[in-house]
Amino acid sequence: MEITNYIEAERLHCVLCSVPEETLETVLEAFDVTKHYQMGQTVVRALDGISISVKSGEFVGVLGTSGSGKSTLLNLIAGLDRPTSGALKVFSRDLAQMSRHELSLHRRRNVGMVFQSFNLIPTMTALENVALALLFAGVPLREREEHAHALLDSVGLGARQSHRPRELSGGEQQRVAMARALANSPHVLLADEPTGNLDSRTAYEILELFAELNARDGKTVVLVTHDAALAARHVSRSVTLLDGRIVEEPRSL
């Protein structure tokens, strides 16, 4: 059985993912989303009323300084957290209304995440790290490893699959993380400062890879970065956050 069949078979079971063609146009819609944290006595308004819409195939850059709330927004879209108020719809399903289980399915099937600190499991090889994402989807070991190998090949790391993260360079680690993000063939890629720990040359290569996935495979990419200059070369449009609000209207470049 082809690996994509496993993923597709699982996807069919998921109401979340049975996406009607017409709604594919808008992948993500946020209406007045807020996220407040309690920090001791004070309430931190990480997001203070965000409304944004992302269409299928877009490459959106979310810019802003540290503490502007851009990572918080990405975590909400990823389903790692729930908004305090407002509606956050991915494929027309409101993440705010989902159970913990539904959110885990959303993370598994709809989105692939790439982090600044790579977040690879240090005791696992590159191959095992990529295969881990398939494990939770119930793909058997052999298929998992075949598919993980193919993914590593596609990011140019086929020869390094047996290496552990500490034996890989930063750029290589981020490629492994990208291969992992692609494992379950999600429609949306979410990247949180993916180039933050990389030198400029490697950073460029990683962004090129995102651009390629966006252009060639039609993946919708939401890229969080503080480096506006770097983002400007690849994104189709960008929004800038400040203190939890969008300060610049989304505009096409």
Added chain:
Amino acid sequence: MIAVDISRLAARNLREAKLRTALTTTGVAIGVGALTCMVSFGVGIQEQLFGQFLKSGLFDTITVASARLGIGPGMRGRPERAASPNAHGGAKAMAPAPLLDDDALKKFAAIDRVREVYPNVRVPVEIKYGSFSEFTAAAGVPMSARNEGVFRNMSRGSFFPGDTADACILSQNLADRMAEGDAGKLIGRKVRLSFASSTAGSPEATPFTIGGISLKREEKEFTIAGVLESGPSMGFGMLSPVMIPLNKAMEMGVTDISNPQTLLSQLSDRRTYGAVTVKVKRPEDVDEAEKKIKEMGFTAFSLNDAMQGAKRGFLLLDLLLGLIGSIALTVASLGIVNTMVMSILERTREIGIMKAVGGDDRDIRLIFLVEASIIGLTGGLMGILLGWVVGRAINFGANIYIQSQGGPTGDLFSLPAWLIGGAIIFSILLSLLAGSYPASRAARLDPIQALRHD
């Protein structure tokens, strides 16, 4: 997520912390070992004791007497009060009681699980050997007793050579008196037994009569086949100072003049017995058979009730030993909790990553529960081995001591299959219980917090 993958992940996590896993597993092994050893001791002691009882042939035996007469000859047990209507007097006492005749014996033999039925024939005799002479009692012993209890290991000689042989077995006590200490030389010697015999219908002169029954004194020569060691069943049922083959005793027409019913039955053609022994296949069958015999209107008695009490006692002992053993296992399970909590602290970030790539709460919980149960299973298997080895060692040492004190040696520890299975299942269940708190703590981790964790 597939079960195989959960196990693989769990095993991998355990391998990542080899020392800690080994120490925790050893703790569980010691706990299970202590538990196994303790219960194994209780079971072993019980088997030793019951084994001796069962060998005595007492616990598969029901002694039946006619209801009207209650206690029969040679039976030292108390009769069933309800079955002794004489105590109440009145019309009830006159109700016809079934006779313990050959028909009754056939009925007993037809009861399910009954192995053997034979009458208790026990008569007063005078035994003569040289100048020695003593009035005592002779009991008829069936050939099947050859493999039972005291007859299995006789101190001297052997069992009767045959059903109708003119052979007898003497009790150690009597033999000692006869031979003045050297009972060994008695084997093969002849003794003369004098007994009363009914002469109803016989043309011979009658020396005396009781209630119209003619009796005469008869004398017969017997060869001493063996001397019986005094055993736990001495004085009960068929055992008496002199034992002769049952068929021989019946063939001789020995009359038990101490039992009026037997005496009276000499007047009729139907032969009845004072008491009958019913043997069942297994001690567990006693209750059922005893109930059926009582339903027929006879008085029945067995030692089964006493055994039930002893069994209850041993169950309590096993529980107590199990509880003491469980203390070690409880301490070990706290070790599991500790190990798992540590493991979760160390792997917080990893748990966050698993959640970020789509791991469900349930998946995370299962990984940790499987880890705990692997510790439980491994510890359980090692513990049983440990418990067995310790039990063997103690048994070895204890038997050397017992032997030096002249006591009977035997296995003081027994490790039946149910104990092995039970110990493993208990160990796994306790591990799962110990792992359930850490596992749900891991499952409830906030992925964002977990990903930020260093």
